[in-house]
Amino acid sequence: MAITLPPGLNQQTLPKDAAQSGLTRSRAGGRILRSATAGALAVWFVLPLVPLGLWVFADRWSYPAPLPQDWGLQNVDSALSRGAATAFAGSLGLGLVVSAVATPLGVLAARSLAFHPSRWSAPVSALLFAPLALPAFVAVFGLNVLLVRLQVPSYAGVVLVLTVYALPYTTYVMRLAYAAHDIGFDEEACTLGATQGQVFLRVQFPLIAPALARAAFLAFLVGWSDYLVTLLIGGGSLVTVPLLVASAASGAGNDGIVAVLSVMALVPPLGLLLGLTGRRRRGGWS
Template sequence: MIPLLQRPSPSMRTSMPGGGAGRVLIGLLLVLWFTLPMVPVALWAVAGRWHAPAILPQTYSWEGWSAAASSGLFPALLASALLGAGVAVLATPLGFLAAVSIRRLPRRYARPVEGILLAPLAIPPFALVMGMNVVLLRAHVPAAGGVLLLLVVTALPYTVFMFRSALAGYDDRFEEAARSLGASKAQSIRHVRLPLLTAATSRAAFLAFLVGWGDYIVTLIVGGGQLRTLPMTLASAASATGNEQLTAVLSLTVVLPPLALLTALLLTRRHGRIR
């Protein structure tokens, strides 16, 4: 019989050190830590006139939102979403395959391969982009394709790490039990392995999406201005003076969609759809 990990009962969870109240307090502190810096940004996004020493804006206005819409907000939003989705679609399965391959390698070979896959984290992004940009130009790779390719390479360390962590506690006997009951290899992968790795897959895909969504350096250098994403639009607004409201609106637009996506993933997992 395959031993299964049982979830702790409510009485066990409350008896654990730093039980429910402690977790709630830590969660509230983390929420405050991340949300408090966004309060001035949110106020600037609706501020019509805000001069010192006033704590709150003297007047409110939605002009920044209309200015953002006229400055190409929606095409940039679509470009960032497509770029992030493309990076997630490519980097997530590649990270899974790399993690599975490393797991099957002997230890003396697994370490060097893992080090190579994690190398992009140690290389300064500007140096990586400048070196690869020359190769991409000589190979006549389109700007959008070059940006996507480099961002997939940048996202691989995150997806490999997530799957490596998940596979470290993965028991192959689950699949062996399914095979012994008559399931084919494809069926055991589909009905056993993939459901057990759903949480790791969602986390890896989310991290890969963030790499594409929030990138600026690769898009600027390799894209050559042909790919207008949200970070590019935000940088243009922030480089000019007197654009505080527009910059705040674009900043919120960059931050809020990933937060909404993360909240949706957490709620989905909480309701038992992702385990």
């Protein structure tokens, strides 16, 4: 018995259409799964911030009330009177200085390890990543004694130690970038008469810019969020937001002030992260 197919449909097009339909359903299912995962992660991270945001504007919030009974800016005023603005400026400056020092050093180290390997590459890599393996308290306590005997200024000592702790992150990120970098672009530019500086600025820099931004961001986080190094080596001369958060959290009845300081600690890293993500989605990175 012969089977007659409708006009325009044959045995060759039928499996192809079925395959395309299955592929479309697979892609749709993947999008739904990614959207659900992103939504769950967003709820996971945002939900704990809700009571934190309520505490910022709560003049009075007593148990068992689900919401604050009195609203206002009393907690903000109290945080500012404790030196929150000065601590914010100190943390911001420290993060920027550490990022400005550790990022180019990480670029130089990663470039050397990627393009000029030698028998010393393994020991140098181990030395660069050693700060991540050493106990922070032991290392910082020993360095504090050394820096005091050498009469190194406290701020310079904090920047120096935090730069050492930021170097593993910047070196690792930039080494991955240089490992994926095609050296042929540099060689072609040199063939056309470009100098080493022009090769870096016009060829390498546009290609490694995303990794460079990530490395600078991680170095900034090291300086911005540090507590132990700033406390021990700074010796109280440098007040940052993490120090104020710890001081306020150690006291009773300071939930509102801790909330204000915690929100202040979240704003710069979150703003930088959203800025980097938004720039990448808009195609700002080449």
